[in-house]
């Protein structure tokens with residue numbers, strides 16, 4: 001049987017993340033029978049809610065299932081008003097945990113989920129230990145959300161606080177990009193096709209491009225975004241994790257250990273630039289009002305300093321000091337208020353060294369992986385133009401997930417929560433990867449802070465970013481494959 005036994009304790013159980021992502025994800029697992037009789041959820045937060053009121057707020061955010069299924073599901077939910085600073089509250093929480101463990105026969109399996117400000121993680125972890133909330137039987141796991149620190153030092157402090165209570169292999173750091181269908185598809189594509197495995201290196205690949213475009217601006221998150229910026233918010237985590245999927249050597253096998261070791265190869269071989277190279281290798285932008293005046297500029301948004309120099313766009317070139325990737329740039333870009341929401345990867349293969357048929361229209365073959373919102377893969381190959389012409393044209397070999405398949409794709413949170421319940425760690429971020437990524441990002445940040453900021457705003461809302469983003473690739477005779 002599939003059914004799992006687990007108690008989830010959610011710190012920040014009244015919050016946005018919990019209601020919008022976590023509870024619907026748990027409900028999907030419930031509808032699919034992964035969770036059935038033997039699970040319970042405790043939501044904790046400061047507000048004095050009743051169990052019933054809490055269940056009502058959970059149910060309001062469920063879209064799937066029947067009303068009866070929703071009611072049965074929320075019957076497993078319990079609320080505990082809790083101030084994370086107050087040791088006595090942990091004693092009360094422990095009583096509820098023990099009662100529910102008994103009532104639902106959970107065998108001491110516990111997942112603690114930190115869905116609140118990271119500043120509070122250390123306090124919570126310390127109290128979980130001092131007040132003995134970890135079970136002696138079963139498993140104890142901790143799931144933590146981004147932002148995991150705002151630089152290497154703060155991430156290290158956060159990590160030290162957490163690992164004083166939880167063993168390293170009990171900590172599950174979520175990066176929801178690792179839960180996306182087409183990101184998880186990358187190793188299948190690379191390692192289960194000998195053809196791909198054979199060409200996945202600097203002999204055949206010219207460069208790899210990763211685009212994480214957001215259509216939205218900062219919305220209500222202005223306060224947070226002012227302390228973060230695109231480099232921390234998107235590059236340090238999501239983009240670096242995608243690079244790891246694209247560039248890691250073949251793992252020895254399908255164990256967490258082997259996959260973690262393979263990914264670590266990438267994070268320990270990020271090429272460190274000289275300070276003088278960084279302004280050429282990493283450029284930044286900030287959106288101004290849209291050309292039609294409909295959308296505000298970043299500096300006009302709510303909770304944003306009108307003189308803010310925080311970047312809402314980054315484009316950069318990442319290199320890996322690994323033999324397989326010598327001379328292959330990984331171009332990355334991400335930004336807010338771009339024309340559309342899209343995550344895609346373009347693997348640009350080398351052009352034919354000799355052009356046998358004298359065609360002037362040969363192009364570099366490109367393999368495009370659409371991560372979202374479309375999910376699919378297209379390989380653009382040179383082919384003969386129909387008829388008497390000697391020209392080449394580019395033909396696409398293409399698959400896209402059908403609507404039915406797309407409908408079966410689990411949400412990233414659903415997938416990752418199940419993996420955490422199963423104790424499968426390979427799609428979570430290890431501390432080594434996290435620290436390697438932070439150190440790399442800090443190097444860029446430092447130089448950016450010392451050198452003069454480009455004149456912001458430097459791209460209008462609704463465009464693909466500043467001109468410097470195109471120039472980054474033009475400097476080596478390349479261009480972005482994806483242009484809107």
Ligand code: NAD
Pocket residue numbers: 011012013014015016017018020021044045046047082083084085114115116117118120145146147
């Ligand atoms: P939120 O403000 O909606 O929720 C915060 C929760 O923490 C609330 O339940 C609040 O009551 C509780 N809380 C705050 N201080 C407390 C205290 N002293 N004692 C007890 N409870 C306290 O925030 P959110 O959007 O749910 O985000 C939570 C965390 O997850 C943040 O670190 C955020 O950056 C991260 N995150 C959120 C999302 C998202 O989609 N919302 C996505 C990724 C990461």
